[in-house]
Amino acid sequence: MCGIFGVLNTNNETKVSYDKLLTCIQLQYHRGPDKQQAEIINPYVGLAHARLSIIDLSDHANQPLHYGSLSIVFNGEIFNYIELRNELKGFGYKFTTESDTEVILASFIQWGVDCVTRFNGMWAFAIYDKENGRLFCSRDRFGIKPFYYTLHQEDFLFSSEIKSILEYRPELRKPNYQAISAFCHESVGAENIETWFENILRLPPAHNLVLEKGQLSISRYWDYPVTAETDISDDEAFKTYKEIFLDAIRIRLRSDVPLGATMSGGLDSTSIVCSVDKIFDTRIDAYTASFGGGATDEYDVVKKLKEDGFDFISNKVEVQYDDFLKDLKDIIYLIESGHSSPAVFPLSKVNKRAREKLIVILEGQGADELLGGYIHAVFMDHFFDLIIKGQLKKALKELKEFRKQWSLKSSILMFGRYNLPFWARTLYRKWSKIDRVYSGELVKYSKKSFKVPKIKYSKNETRLNKLLKEQHQLGLLKLLHYGDAVSMMHSLESRLPFMDYRLVEYAFKLPSNFKIRNGLGKFIHRKIMEDILPDYITNDKRKIGFDTPIEKALAENNALRNILLNGTIYSRNLFKKEVVKQFLEETIAKKHNHSTLLFRILTVEIWFKLFIDQEQHEISKLKSSTDIRDNQIA
Template identity: 35%
Template sequence: MCGIAGIIKTDDVPVRQDEIKKMTDVVAHRGPDGEGFYFGKNFAFGHRRLAIIDLTDAGKQPMRYEGKNGTYVITYNGEVYNYIELKEELIKDGYVFNTHTDTEVILAAYDKWGRDCVKRFNGMWAFAIYDEKRNEIFLSRDRFGIKPLYYTKLGNYFAFGSEIKQFTVLDGWKAKLNRARAYDFLALSISDHTEETLFDGVYQLFPGFNLVYDLSTHKYALFKWYDLNDIKENKDISFDEACRMFRELLFDSVRIHLRSDVKVGSCLSGGLDSSTLVCVMNRLIDNKENQETVSATTEVKRHREIEYAQEVAKYTGVKLHVIYPTFDELSEKLQEIVWYHDMPFGSTFIFAQWKVFETARKNGLIVMLDGQGADEILAGYHHVYGPFLASLLRKLDIGRFFKEFNAISKLGYSKGLIFKLVMANLIPQMLAGKLRKLRRKESFFRSVEGASDFSFTYKNMSDYRIDMFYKTSLLPLLRYEDRDSMRFSVEGRVPYLDYRLVEFMLSLPEKYLVQNGVTKVILRNAMRGIVPDKVLDRKDKLGFETPENVWMREHGDFVLQKVKEAIELSGGLVSEKFIDYVRDFLESKIQYDRVIWRVLIFGEWIKKFDVRV
């Protein structure tokens, strides 16, 4: 895990060392173990290294490679977990390796298979390869966007990097608001769903895409190399076989995610996903007495799940570090956190994750396995009930519809709420979008040309789950994971996003996702005897949750002041009527909605990056 940077001069003037070094200095936290540079005729690469595999100087980057078909230079962030298997395949084809790094394997793979090499990689990555023969730069991002990669054009610069803040040191930089994406974040609670960011003119290379830049013509093109929509349903597989395959794939994913020359730990909330990872790790590692995990919790009972984390620790013998994030510390560090995150974030749970990775680093845990992606592949969010039940009705599976409807209601959901969730996925998308705009909280934000018009209605479970990958939940969660972990020079790994596991789970029939109102039934059945029953039989869902609603009320004056500042800074994007909405919440007239936090943090972000609105 590292930080990368690149500058291309469109006027063909050489890049000065101080220009590229400023970009790497800004992300020194991503790579405290070294820095390096490479200078071409009209471009430069920079790199900050966090040494994970092959800790010797042989792993330094940018790395130059003389292949059979050309000469290449790479700056790379990430891990290709199947590099050992790829290396063995390449050795059989006559390739010789001088290091034990996955970086050299990437270069050899590119030499042999060209741009299609990425289809053979199992991992997370964002890299740039200079191809000397073609006089072009090949940028690539992994299938699901686990690792970040941004680019922008500013004056005579075409620049790319791991974090947006790297562009703030370029000559001529001035942060300007992308009002459409700001509206999406504030009103719809979505971000990272397009190539655009909240910074006007700054783009992310979207997951599963490559970018090829011609250094002679200064033209570039984007190519989509991976698409979840290509996955076909496996109608013939039995439920028992699906559970067996899931277990095998997950164990193998965790096995290769444990490849590291530094100490590996894990994040443990006490939920199904993280508990499963801890228990699978425990089965796979030899030195079980050295296994460590970190959990964040709270004194507020309804937001606590530490008892489940403790159950897992007792069951496995793992050493458990427990931390208690507080609002006072969050408010004190707010501007610092905004800086490291680059963009506003949707909830205070980010701070719990921040503290987890801080604690990991303090305890020498340089690699941490985390459960991101499990809810997306297993349809684990409880809002799955809407599209799931609506899909049953569309299929005229009336008997099962009523069976599941009643089972869900017995889990504590009112029948009125369930009916509302179902109807939201049955009405036409255009009508759903219009009805959504009538909600009170969306009326507080000025409509903007180019804003997204999501209806959040789904014809089937496949559309719902793919949307979670690329439009709603996963991409911002991965961004938060990356920024929180890298702030403390820790590599976060997400075994549930092994593409083999993702593709397998998305190929399963819908009927295997929810049974008798219970989500994640594949995981619950597959992990019986491996994970404590007390955890497997849980029906609630929290994660590293903070008592955000309690915090907001307890610190009402702070919240109100910050919201007022945000409204003033928003350039008319947020209505002053929103203040009355916040007061209604503080006076317990309405329930808490995270839109309050989004407005607050939006204002903090504008201040920190001096954004023109």
């Protein structure tokens, strides 16, 4: 995992500045502390790379890497690079490194732009061919790795982080109020093609970009399956799914540096860690966030797994929020936008601690959106699917099982939230008086305020599958965005077995009863893990997220309240002070909880301070801090 940056002058008139190129990539030092390198490929093309060495640690694998007339900068990992390498050797290719980067170049020579359909991994890369002046760029299927770009005054710039683009072209440091408004009103984030900066865009997931003779073209190379496996037995489905899942883990264990995992007490991350132990006979470090005990603290489950004979090194990370504002600034600096989920705090703490020993970490991200893990949000769609099919008895049985654990009222509200049209959601916000907090540019909000790639549905697709596609292509992108930023903040590579494209394709082809059965989500995954995990994991119906005491922080942290009530925030004419003050007082007095909205407003103001006002900021260094105590069980 690394950082990339490049500049191409499309009319061959303005030469690339080597000094600026190098400065821009050095801003991504946290993404690649092992080597930052810039090269002028020709006077009008410059490529730069910040390397975090994972595969082939030698200097020969530094980037930009060259193969004939081709030069590449690459961020990510191609996990099936060994298989591709062996296949390419059969075509006569001679490799000079052991890196997956060279495999990409050889694949591009052999198969052209279609090479990306053969890759199993996460990537954002750019290949420049100096013979024909053609630039080919690609982003992985699900948007795990970021790719930002702009075409400005005949310069095409691309980067893993926007701050490098701003350093090369400071005049682009202008807020995109439409994107900011979409975030404030409906938490639209990384699924939006537009960023928080005018004219700086995201390459959408599963898309290629070609720049040739000044012409830019973008095309989709992969999409979710539209056909379903309608006639498949449990045994066949379980066998195939398990084979794919375990192979997804196997190829993600490939590393020339120390590797471990994050681990909650939940099904997803526990499946990974315990499979590594029982199936691959490998003992790894596992890191668990702890919040001082209580119902939302899952460390007791991890400790019980150790007692039951699972062999991993358990690292307890006790999370505190003494430096809440400093941590939040660090995170916003890396995310380069606001963020609506305070779960970034404990994730950052866990990653920071893991980096003391590891460089690669496995995580369970992506299972919920794939298999109906957010059961309270998707159950009603599954219920109506059964009703539409005439399976009334089965629908009522599912409803009975669901209500043993979850609130039907809550599920109905979530159903309405997902299915309300845009005009109805707007009407609700006005009725609830939430929108009265906004002023100026943020009042202007419509469907045109954000751009999201269109989701394709098949004619007979179930309501549940449609909703899961939305979650996987929209909501999950926000989590992947901050997951990448927060892991890279600590120079740590995050790998996600549940994002293996083979697993995604297979799961979306399966009938709904493999995702939800007996009122439980992730049914097929629970079943295939029964011979590895104990019942208290596979049958656990809880869904516990990270505990983040935002209300407490707002009540006790004077610096946070000062940002919300004073200073520059109101000179921007984006929020109404009297309404923010009212919402804050009601939250502190526990009359009404506005903490989610207040957290969004807080992140917006911090973003303006960091990126528009250019407040001086340096991200935290890679060392343990006093809020993380050393607790390890070997």
